[in-house]
Amino acid sequence: MTDRAPRISVLRLAPAGLLGACLLAVACLELVERTRRLLEEPKVAADFKQRFAPLLPHLPERGVLGFVTAPEVLAALTSGKGFEGLTPTELNAVLTMNLFLCAQALAPRHLVLGEQQEWVVGSFLWEERVPALPPGSPHELVAQGPHGVRLWKRR
Amino acid sequence: VEAALTLLSFLPPVWIGASLLRLTGARGRTGVVGRWGDLGMALLLGLGVVSITTFVLLLARRSWLGSAPFAEIGVALGLALLVRRRVRIFEELGGSTLRDLVTCGLLLAWVGYVFVSIQHEAPHGDSDAAGIWNQRAVYLWRSGEDLAPAFAAHVSHPDYPMLVPCLVVRGWSWAGGESLLAPMAVAGAFLFACIGVAAAAVAAARGPRAGLFAAAILAGTPVFVHSGAAQCADVPLAALLVAALATLAAPRVERGDAVRAGLLLGLCCWTKNEGLVTAALVLLLHARRPRILAWTLVGALPGLAACAVQRIRFPAPNDLVQDLGGIGAGASRFLEPGRHADVALGFLERLLWFDAEFWNGVPGMLPWLVAGVLAVRAAGFSRPPIDIQVVARAIGLLLLFYYVVLVVTPRDLAWHLGTALSRLLLHTWPAFVYALCASSAPEETTVLSWNR
Numbered sequence: 001m002t003d004r005a006p007r008i009s010v011l012r013l014a015p016a017g018l019l020g021a022c023l024l025a026v027a028c029l030e031l032v033e034r035t036r037r038l039l040e041e042p043k044v045a046a047d048f049k050q051r052f053a054p055l056l057p058h059l060p061e062r063g064v065l066g067f068v069t070a071p072e073v074l075a076a077l078t079s080g081k082g083f084e085g086l087t088p089t090e091l092n093a094v095l096t097m098n099l100f101l102c103a104q105a106l107a108p109r110h111l112v113l114g115e116q117q118e119w120v121v122g123s124f125l126w127e128e129r130v131p132a133l134p135p136g137s138p139h140e141l142v143a144q145g146p147h148g149v150r151l152w153k154r155r
Numbered sequence: 156v157e158a159a160l161t162l163l164s165f166l167p168p169v170w171i172g173a174s175l176l177r178l179t180g181a182r183g184r185t186g187v188v189g190r191w192g193d194l195g196m197a198l199l200l201g202l203g204v205v206s207i208t209t210f211v212l213l214l215a216r217r218s219w220l221g222s223a224p225f226a227e228i229g230v231a232l233g234l235a236l237l238v239r240r241r242v243r244i245f246e247e248l249g250g251s252t253l254r255d256l257v258t259c260g261l262l263l264a265w266v267g268y269v270f271v272s273i274q275h276e277a278p279h280g281d282s283d284a285a286g287i288w289n290q291r292a293v294y295l296w297r298s299g300e301d302l303a304p305a306f307a308a309h310v311s312h313p314d315y316p317m318l319v320p321c322l323v324v325r326g327w328s329w330a331g332g333e334s335l336l337a338p339m340a341v342a343g344a345f346l347f348a349c350i351g352v353a354a355a356a357v358a359a360a361r362g363p364r365a366g367l368f369a370a371a372i373l374a375g376t377p378v379f380v381h382s383g384a385a386q387c388a389d390v391p392l393a394a395l396l397v398a399a400l401a402t403l404a405a406p407r408v409e410r411g412d413a414v415r416a417g418l419l420l421g422l423c424c425w426t427k428n429e430g431l432v433t434a435a436l437v438l439l440l441h442a443r444r445p446r447i448l449a450w451t452l453v454g455a456l457p458g459l460a461a462c463a464v465q466r467i468r469f470p471a472p473n474d475l476v477q478d479l480g481g482i483g484a485g486a487s488r489f490l491e492p493g494r495h496a497d498v499a500l501g502f503l504e505r506l507l508w509f510d511a512e513f514w515n516g517v518p519g520m521l522p523w524l525v526a527g528v529l530a531v532r533a534a535g536f537s538r539p540p541i542d543i544q545v546v547a548r549a550i551g552l553l554l555l556f557y558y559v560v561l562v563v564t565p566r567d568l569a570w571h572l573g574t575a576l577s578r579l580l581l582h583t584w585p586a587f588v589y590a591l592c593a594s595s596a597p598e599e600t601t602v603l604s605w606n607r
Contacts, residue, residue, distance in 0.1 A: 097285055111309070
C-alpha cells in the first residue's frame with residue numbers, strides 16, 4: 001500500500017533541523033576525536049591475557065587468589081589525590097579495570113582485592129608499575145611476567 | 156581465519172531470524188532502509204535463539220559446546236523446512252533511490268568508523284564489559300563441566316541474565332577459541348540492528364527519509380554509539396525493546412505479530428534484569444487486549460524459561476535488592492525529599508542534554524520532544540499511523556521505574572546517578588526516536604510495518 005504525499009517542506013522541519021544541525025556539529029567533533037584516538041597506541045594491550053601466561057603453571061586450577069597493585073597507586077587512591085594526570089575517580093576505574101582483566105586472564109580462578117589469600121597476584125593496567133606486598137608479608141615471590149606482573153605464595 | 160569464522164557465525168542467526176519473521180507472518184519491507192530493518196530484526200531474533208541454544212548446550216554438557224555451530228545450523232534448517240510451507244516474505248521488496256542508498260552508506264560508514272575507533276582504543280570493552288559480560292563468558296568458557304565459577308559470589312553481578320555472555324561463548328566456539336573479535340562482533344551486530352530496526356519502523360510509518368532521519372539521530376548520538384561499542388548489554392536491550400514496541404504499536408497486530416513481539420520481550424528478560432521489568436510493563440499495557448496478551452506471553456516463553464532455569468540452577472542474589480536493607484529502609488529513603496530532588500534534577504539534566512560526562516553530548520529527549528510537538532503543531536501533520544500511546548506509555552513507565560530505583564538505591568546516590576542514569580535512558584532512546592519520528596515527521600509514503 002503506497003500513497004504519494006506532498007514533498008517535505010524544510011520549514012516544517014525547522015526545529016528538528018536545528019537539532020539535526022547540532023548533531024552534525026557533534027558528529028564533526030566526534031570524527032576529529034575518534035581519528036586522533038585511532039592514531040594513538042591503545043592504552044590497554046589487546047594481548048592482556050598473555051601477560052599472565054608465565055603465572056599459570058604455578059597456580060592451582062581453581063580457587064580464590066588475592067590481588068594487589070603498585071603501592072604508589074594504592075596510596076594515591078587512598079589519599080584521594082590524582083596520579084599521573086588521573087583523577088581519583090579515573091584511577092579507581094583503572095584499578096577496577098585492571099582487576100577485571102586480571103580475573104579474565106586467570107579464570108576460572110577468582111580474584112579478590114587484598115593480600116590475605118595463599119596466592120597473591122600483582123599487576124597494574126598499562127604502566128610498568130611494579131606491584132608489591134606490604135612489608136612483613138608472609139609471602140614469597142614465585143613467578144613474574146612482563147609489565148610488572150607478579151605472583152606470590154604464602155611461605 | 157578468526158575474522159572469517161566470526162563473520163560466518165552470523166549466518167545461522169540471520170537464517171533463523173528470517174525464518175522466524177516468516178513463521179510469524181511478517182511481511183518484507185521496501186527499499187534499503189526496509190532491508191536494513193529486516194536484517195536487523197532477523198539478527199535480533201536469531202541471536203536471541205542461538206544464545207538460548209548455547210545456554211542449553213552449556214547446561215547439558217560443556218563439552219557439547221564445540222558442536223554449537225552444528226546445532227545452530229540444525230535449528231536453522233529445521234525452521235527453513237517449516238517456513239517452506241508457510242508464508243514467504245521478501246516478495247514485495249522494491250528499489251531505493253540513490254539518495255537513500257548514499258545516506259544509508261554514509262550513516263553505516265560513520266557508525267562503523269566510530270565503532271572501530273572505540274574497539275581499537277578499548278579492545279576488551281569498557282569496565283562493565285570486562286567486569287560483567289565478557290568476564291562471565293570467560294568463566295563459562297573455561298569452567299569445564301562445573302559452571303559454578305561463572306556464578307560464584309566473587310564474580311560481579313552473578314545474577315545478571317546471559318544473552319550477551321552466551322553469544323560471546325558461541326562466537327568462541329565458532330572461532331575455535333577465545334578471541335577478542337567475538338564480543339566486538341556481537342556488540343556491532345546489536346548496534347547495527349538497533350539503528351536499522353528503529354529506522355525501518357519509522358520508514359514504515361512515514362517513509363524512507365523520515366526513517367533515515369531517525370537513523371541519523373541515533374547514529375549522531377555519541378553516547379549511544381559509544382554504549383553500543385562498549386560490549387555491554389544496554390544497546391542489545393534497547394534494540395529488543397524498540398523492535399518489540401514497533402511490532403506492538405503497528406495498526407494491526409495479528410497472532411504472529413504478538414508472538415514475535417513476545418519473543419523479543421522474552422529476550423529482553425534474557426538480556427538484563429531491567430528487561431524483566433520492561434517486558435512486564437509492556438505486557439501490562441496490553442492487559443485490556445487479552446488475545447494479544449496471551450500470544451505475546453506465548454512468544455515470551457523461551458526467554459522467560461531461560462531466565463527461570465538460570466535462577467533455579469544458579470541462584471544468586473541481586474546486589475541492589477540484597478543491600479536495600481528491607482522494605483522499611485527502602486521506604487525511608489523513598490520518603491526523603493532531598494533524594495527526590497537530586498534524582499529529578501539528574502533526570503532533568505540528562506533529558507535536556509544526553510550525557511554531561513562526555514565532551515560530545517547531544518540534546519536529550521526533552522528538546523527533541525519540543526521540536527516534535529512544534530513540527531506537528533506548525534504543519535498539522537496527520538494522525539500517526541502507529542499506536543503512539545503504547546510506545547509513550549512504555550517509555551514513561553520504564554523511566555518512572557528507573558526513577559524509583561534511583562531514589563531508593565542503597566548505593567551512594569551521586570555515584571549511582573553519575574554512572575547509571577545516561578545508560579538507563581539509553582534503553583528507551585531508540586524507542587523514543589522511533590515514536591518521535593513516526594509521529595511528527597511528514598508523511599511520505601504509507602507502508603505498514605512488519606505486521607501484515
